[in-house]
Ligand code: ADP
């Protein structure tokens with residue numbers, strides 16, 4: 380396999396749908412996944428226990444909700460886990476399965492390994508959520524070149540689209556997807572795209588509309604049924620939601636949607652009709668909320684509605700006519716829909732990826748932080764000894780990235796050699812009103828009288844990730860701190876790899892003797908080697924092990940290696956074994972069979988010398 384490091388793909392990892400795109404010599408290309416331009420962000424286990432990702436998983440979500448994971452993005456950055464096939468998985472792990480599916484589609488399409496990626500997140504994603512996204516990318520075997528904001532990506536795609544036109548414009552990017560809402564003010568000046576402000580709600584989207592419609596339908600059903608069939612079951616409720624999502628999509632084009640669902644209960648059918656006007660009334664409270672966010676974004680950027688040149692609609696839910704009408708009405712402008720709202724984010728990510736890969740950049744990107752960051756400290760007079768604990772901001776919302784800012788703090792008593800510092804994200808000086816993103820200790824300060832100066836530096840990199848450094852001014856003693864996020868434990872990559880590898884091993888063990896691989900229907904990839912199979916490399920011969928054999932031997936090698944690790948061996952040997960185990964899990968997770976073979980060969984050599 381030819382290694383191609385210069386390809387950096389762009390990925391829109393959506394709550395509902397994900398998409399992957401790439402810029403090649405002949406332009407931007409959406410990479411189809413299972414023959415479609417977007418893939419539902421759904422992961423499941425089919426009745427035989429095989430892992431399924433995408434449309435197949437979405438299809439079974441109604442009949443087998445216990446074996447399906449939907450909207451995992453809503454849990455990113457939290458410690459909540461989801462159950463699948465009797466095991467529990469972290470949100471990063473589920474997201475990694477989605478990313479892995481996209482990776483394989485790209486590799487099948489391009490015919491070479493794809494390692495580097497730009498992944499998008501909502502502008503309003505906090506530190507924990509961004510870290511989780513980064514970890515999911517790594518777990519899927521990606522080298523995550525950059526995490527960029529979705530509205531930024533959208534504007535970038537638009538900016539690229541207007542190349543040649545030297546228009547200086549102010550854009551309002553309104554992104555209403557399945558699970559998240561984002562609105563951003565973006566300026567394009569001489570090809571430079573700058574996000575000026577961003578607001579949003581990470582828990583608002585088309586999903587909510589589906590649920591509201593399902594509730595409406597259920598109420599109507601109960602009204603006619605009058606409890607005759609004993610109320611509807613949770614599974615029936617899921618069916619209703621799926622049916623009502625289709626009705627909702629119909630209502631984007633038609634004034635009425637007929638809903639017929641047979642046997643909603645054992646004895647009764649549902650038959651009703653929803654008018655677009657009813658639906659509009661239902662969702663207006665949410666839409667009002669989005670308009671409030673928009674006003675705040677305008678205010679933050681210091682832009683009046685009159686100054687907005689264009690409205691850019693992003694996300695499937697913006698196809699709803701009333702969304703466009705309300706926006707246009709509020710801003711007194713017409714919206715534009717020239718770029719497909721489902722694909723624009725992935726396109727922008729691919730354009731950013733191309734720039735990072737050294738291809739001529741169609742636009743330069745300036746991103747901002749959507750939040751202020753600060754630390755907890757005693758606030759008050761110049762000496763800061765008044766006993767008021769507050770959030771002292773170091774980086775202000777709206778600062779262009781990357782940014783590095785420092786502020787001076789002082790110890791509060793004599794010989795204070797250590798201090799515990801909470802880090803906050805948010806605008807309030809009242810700590811409790813902000814999100815506490817971490818807490819850390821600075822230890823080993825000098826014995827000095829109170830007022831010993833300590834410089835706190837916060838840095839946000841181009842991916843929007845936070846780094847903290849504390850330096851004692853007198854001694855120059857610096858402590859760089861990785862934020863151990865509060866209320867959220869950073870993913871342990873090794874543990875996650877093992878967890879997922881087990882899933883693949885089971886999946887593949889079950890698939891032995893069964894050639895009907897769930898994702899063999901890749902369109903247009905006939906001529907390409909199936910990314911799931913060990914490719915017939917130049918040395919391929921009858922002795923090439925099959926995938927199940929490879930996995931079986933990997934599994935037994937891993938067991939032997941783990942047995943050796945608990946014995947007394949030299950640290951060098953232990954480190955080497957751990958590195959090879961890592962390489963082998965990464966290869967299994969990303970289904971990189973040549974890499975797995977290589978790791979196994981090396982592991983087998985090392986074990987040969989260490990085993991009696
Ligand atoms: P996300 O960014 O959250 O992954 P998408 O941008 O893919 O989401 O939008 C998905 C949402 O858009 C879903 O709630 C879906 O029902 C909704 N949607 C898709 N097409 C339409 C349409 N024609 N009219 C209204 N809503 C739609």
Ligand code: MG
Pocket residue numbers: 391393394529556557694724
């Ligand atoms: Mg989206």
